[in-house]
Amino acid sequence: MITIEKLHKSFGALKVLKGIDLHVSTGEVVCIIGPSGSGKSTVLRCINRLEEPTSGRVVVDGHDITDPATNINLVRTEAGMVFQQFNLFPHMSVLDNVTLGPIKVRKVPRSEAEEQGRKLLAKVGLADKASNFPEQLSGGQKQRVAIARALALNPKVILFDEPTSALDPELVGEVLEVMKKLAREGMTMVVVTHEMGFAKEVADRVIFVDQGVIQEEAAPHEFFANPKNPRLRDFLSKVFSHN
Amino acid sequence: MAFQFEPSVIIETLPMLGRGLVWTLKIATGGLGLGFALGAVAGMMKLSRSWIVRKLAGTYVEIVRGTPMLVQAMFLYFGVPMALGLRISPLVAGILIIAVNSGAYIAEIVRGAVQSINVGQMEAGRSIGLTHGQTMGYIIWPQAFRRMIPPLGNQFIISLKDTSLLMVIGVGELLRTGQEIVAVNFRAFEVYFTVGLVYLSMTMTIAFVLRRLENYLATRTTR
8 A cells, every 4th residue: 555665854954764664555554653853754744745755765555656747636635644733724614624625626516525524524423513613622523523534535544643642631532532443444544653552452563763764663562562672662661651 | 364164164075075086996996906916926926936936026025115105106107108108097007006016015914824824734735635726725815814804904094095195196086186176265174184084984994894804704713
């Protein structure tokens, strides 16, 4: 589904990614963890070219997104994205947030898009909020709308960029529940997260990114029970000493 | 001879100002309509990725902002036709001057408002497959426009008052009409007082309408 080869990304003189190789198969849930500034979000943002890779190759569902001939807008409909700060459209109702993509990009008739949109809102537990505006929702509700918005385009993969990091602790659970449901349904997911519990329970594979490279990559049980990389050991001990 | 205030002159003057008022309204609406279009284009140009496009818009803004409107008006009405060998009507000249002048200030208003929208909005728009232009149209502009309303109202009021400067190029607008009335009845106090009142009622109307629009748009997102 996603193949990343020798991905490098620099911001000016700052080298953020120094050669990332990663393959994500259909139906797989991959969690990326790492300290802040390690480049884990940048990997995600290179997958749908919100960041332009400096060099290397990123192939999403057979489309080489680093090829200028690729219609990136089309690829983006196949790779939905959920942001840390939700980024809902504040001037539109919840339902309009969800239907905008299908109507404008996929040219789905409005009535059909709205019917589909209401189903998706029901799926994330917000059927009664369709006509509300984002401002009236809690953080957890906003993020669930954002997930519905990403799902509305029937993407082949969803990229989650620290989806629970901006939430009050008591609201994290409701968002993770929705994500677990998606994972069980077989959605391909790449999740940058600090939620170790989620990674342990849901991920097929956990990846530790630090200093712009993948330092360790393993199934969750192995990853957390038997970390080999000293940096990862250090990172995990710091994370778990707080929990 | 002692000055004696004649309130009746105000009543007599008002209908005589009608013709000038129509000119002022024509120039203000035409000029600001065109000025908004010009400002929107120049404002977006200032956000362009291309250096030359940004520079082009920046130069326009600098020149207009850095020269008096009276000079612009006289240059455009007396200077340019001489160089090009064509005459433009005072009405067209008036509309053009207000448009070019307000457009420069509106460009800065537009640029600032668009820039103030969180980059996450552009990213979210692009992430659902919208093009840059679609995201601008459906996501960024509707939000930015709301933020433009207070400074736009300010600019509309300034430009409306600035139409009075156009009397120097012979546009028969409100102030010039007042001047012509004074030339006949010599009641400068009453006539210019009335002219001022008419300007004030127009600027207050603009302020009122924009405040209503702002409130309307604000309540729409928290229904």
